[in-house]
Every structure is written in structure tokens, then in C-alpha cells.
Amino acid sequence: MACLAAVPLALPVALPTALLIARPATAQETSISFGTGSSDTKAPIYVDSDQLSVSQTDGTAVFEGNVKVAQNDMKLSAPRVLVVYNEAGDxxxxxxxxxxxxxxxGEDAAEGDRADYDVVNGNIVMRDNVLLLQGNSTIASDIMHVDLDSGSARMEGRVRTVLQSGKD
Structure with missing residues (x-):
């Protein structure tokens, strides 16, 4: 643990076993429940990484190497996380x-090549090779939009789904 920083805003996501609402197979979009919609979006984010570089010039911080981000019960990991501050830097x-x-x-997980968290609006967008696992169900797509306030998500692109009934 070379770097440990508390970042003062939230990346809350609870991924309960979802009620999946799939549209017809020809549709390019699938809506799902995602999170509770009552998470504390102002709670601190904790970041652990191998390296940290801060630029006062452009108002960014780059965490690199085995980056772990935690907020409440949500965990995010990636090789690199860029933090962009507002103009005032606060x-x-x-x-x-x-x-x-x-x-x-919890028991749910999502993977993708990239995740962008818009702190101001409380949205996460995962892109490229997105795979969401919820209980026995999986959904793959090109893009997943998550609204942290409402606890909902929308999968876009070529959506592929396997729904399990839970019966043997």
C-alpha cells in the first residue's frame, strides 16, 4: 500500500440481486435495477494504489498500479484512476x-474496460466489454449507465442476456 488517500466524495453502488426487465431480443437496450437509490453519495471515497501523481496545473490526480477504490460497501478496482477536480480545486x-x-x-459484480463516474450528477458509465453478474443472471453490453440516486441502470449496445429462473 504505497498510497492511501481519502477523497471527499462518494462512488456509492449497491448491486442487489436485480429484478431484470428485459426488452425483446431485437432491442438494443435493457433496463435493470442497480443499487438502492438511497446510498450516501457524499460519503468519502478511499483510494489505495501503488503510486500517486498530482498535477496542480490541470487539477488532476492519477492513482496507478493495483488501484482499489472503496465507498461504503462498494469496491472498484482498476490499473489506473484519474481524479479530476473543479476549477477551484476543492x-x-x-x-x-x-x-x-x-x-x-455484495454478491454482484460488473466488469468493463472503463468506468467514468460523474460525481456532480451521481452517474457511472461503464464502457466496452461490459459484463454484469447479478445472482444467476448475466447481462453483457457495450455500455452501462448507472443512476446512483434512483438505483437504476440501462445497458446499451449489443445487449446479451442469460436469465436464470432459480429453479433446478
Whole structure:
């Protein structure tokens, strides 16, 4: 643990076993429940990484090497996380996790090549090779939009789903 920092805003995501609402197979979008919609989006984010570089010039911080981000019961891991601050440098505008991202909460997990967290609006967008595992069900797509306030998500692109009934 070379770097440990408390970042003063939230990346809350609870991924309960979801009620999946799949549209017809020809649709390019699938809506799912995602999170509780009552998470504390202002809770601190804790970051652990091998390296930290801070730029006063452009208002960014880069965490690299085995980056672990935690907020409440949510865990995010990636090789690199860029933190972008507002012009005043006193609040985080967004986080950009790249290089293969894993997002875990409870028994559920999502993976993608990239995750962008818009702190101001409380949204996460995972992109490229997105795979969401919820209980016995899986959903793969190109893009997953998560609204942290409502606890909902939307999968876009070529959506592929395996729904399990839970029966043997």
C-alpha cells in the first residue's frame, strides 16, 4: 500500500440481486435495477494504489498500479484512476477508471474496460466489454449507465442476456 488517500466524495453502488426487465431480443437496450437509490453519495471515497501523481496545473490526480477504490460497501478496482477536480480545486468533478475495471457490491459484480463516474450528477458509465453478474443472471453490453440516486441502470449496445429462473 504505497498510497492511501481519502477523497471527499462518494462512488456509492449497491448491486442487489436485480429484478431484470428485459426488452425483446431485437432491442438494443435493457433496463435493470442497480443499487438502492438511497446510498450516501457524499460519503468519502478511499483510494489505495501503488503510486500517486498530482498535477496542480490541470487539477488532476492519477492513482496507478493495483488501484482499489472503496465507498461504503462498494469496491472498484482498476490499473489506473484519474481524479479530476473543479476549477477551484476543492471538489471532485469526476473519476475515470481505465485498463480493465471491476465494480463489486455484495454478491454482484460488473466488469468493463472503463468506468467514468460523474460525481456532480451521481452517474457511472461503464464502457466496452461490459459484463454484469447479478445472482444467476448475466447481462453483457457495450455500455452501462448507472443512476446512483434512483438505483437504476440501462445497458446499451449489443445487449446479451442469460436469465436464470432459480429453479433446478
Amino acid at each position: 471538489e471532485i468533478e469526476r473519476l475515470e477508471a481505465t485498463g480493465g475495471v471491476t465494480l463489486v457490491s
